Amino acid sequence: MGAVKGVRAKRMPREVREQQMMDAAVQTFGRRGYRAASMDEIAELAGVSKPLVYLYLNSKEELFVACIRREAARLTEAVQAAAEPGLAPDRQLWAGLEAFFRHTAENPDGWSVLHRQARTHGEPFAAEVAAMREEIVAFVTALIAAAREGTPAAAGRGGELAGRDVEGLAQSLVGAAESLAGWANDSGGLTAKEAAATLMNFAWTGLGGLMRGERWTPR
Known part of the structure; x- marks a missing residue:
């Protein structure tokens, strides 16, 4: 900015x-x-x-809340607008992640307000960010659920990827994206495309195994 x-x-x-x-x-x-x-x-x-x-x-508090709401709305809109409904779920997620990392890189002050300032100063600021996060989690949950429904192998193995699994995976993915964006902005070591590819390799490749009914277990 x-x-x-x-x-x-x-x-x-x-x-x-x-x-x-x-x-x-x-x-x-x-x-x-x-x-x-x-x-x-x-x-x-x-x-x-x-x-x-x-x-x-x-007041200063009211001004800060207004800033949180504006920056949260802009970030959420950027992510959702990039993930075109006609694309496959993994392509939607890729587009959404790239938009997320591009927006946070291009708006470092706004991301600092959301990721650092609002979360460390208690209510009502943390609640505003939590509302934004839940909206993004719901969006990612829908993408993973759509991928599960469209994978015959998963259905053929008794639907091992349950609804609660899907929501947990979405929570994990959003948390990883937030951490990676914070690190990428601080270090300047990754472009938005590189950050998105890093997370897709880490998360979706693993999700691909889950879609086929594969599970990691300790040996």
């Missing part, structure tokens, strides 16, 4: 100015942290007065 120019803005629609202030807030919260960020700093970066920030959003 590019820097917001700290220049006094001319009169503009309320919606535009709110987004301008939220851009500044996401950048500040993402880089400085929720507690260290100040409303003075956000107002200066947005090019508005501090009273105007409070007029639009009543």
